[in-house]
Amino acid sequence: MEGCGIFSGDLLIVDRSLTPVDGAVVIAVLNGEFTVKQLRLSQKTILLAAANADYTPIVVKAGMEFQVWGVVTYVVHGLQV
Template identity: 45%
Template structure:
């Protein structure tokens, strides 16, 4: 399945803060360690991660072209992308682009006058911009949320 995007949904700067506890300990991914039972601070997602609220939007990934062998670079079907339109895209950024009128999410390749949109999934070809095609880099993906349980996936916008 080729990745397409559902959205964009704007990040609302008028949203009331929704602070959640940020624990004062890091969770070891190796050997277990004793947990502390208190939070060090409360964190609001918007204040912590959104630098340009008026230019930040959310998309839902629909497809598997960004699921690759490297888990650190992989973006799963159903992931919620946080996209900042105020940032200038650079080589290697994951971007939301509009190619010939269709939204897609890919890694941006810009070297020596060559421009391509590169998937993480090796089953898909890179999209090399050809003469006559239109490409707009719509925004830079600054993060994503991926649920591990089906029952806590982000709710669809009403």
């Protein structure tokens, strides 16, 4: 998710009380696995998109186990010494 400013080793602050909206970066559970993705919503589809265009968005379909666990509100970067 480097395209969203999230790098390996960063800490994510997640608000589970927020209602996810189109474009939000979320922690989602998809088929039992946690993932960090950008949520894309339309009237007919739910997509989980990586910030890297090399990865195909995941289309959430009927029968998939899917839950938005929380909305990422802040990213904490460590300082490199």
